[in-house]
Amino acid sequence: MTNAEQQIKQLKEKITEQEQVIQKNQIESTTFKKTIYDLLGQQKSALAALNIELTERQKEVRELKEKCAVSKRKLEQMNDRYERLNDSKLVKISRKYWAMNKKTKLKGENQ
Numbered sequence: 001m002t003n004a005e006q007q008i009k010q011l012k013e014k015i016t017e018q019e020q021v022i023q024k025n026q027i028e029s030t031t032f033k034k035t036i037y038d039l040l041g042q043q044k045s046a047l048a049a050l051n052i053e054l055t056e057r058q059k060e061v062r063e064l065k066e067k068c069a070v071s072k073r074k075l076e077q078m079n080d081r082y083e084r085l086n087d088s089k090l091v092k093i094s095r096k097y098w099a100m101n102k103k104t105k106l107k108g109e110n111q
Helices: 004-087 089-111
Strands: none
Touching: none
């Protein structure tokens, strides 16, 4: 064999080795991609479930805020009614009556 033939043979061997390495890397990258896509698929379903749960929670929060607003309005109305009733002439007279009644009872007990 001549020197040129030996070099060609060595180059062919190197090329086959490099092709094998390339093929091995392609297989690894394909496996890696498949694994990533599988994980993404799993995460997609989990994210969809979380998204559904989030919308449910947001709806629940909205409903609770509405109930809170209604309760606050009712409380304000009740406070207004109480204040109007408390400031009415009838209640003022009634307070004076009970205060006077209490004083007369105390005087009657002391004598």
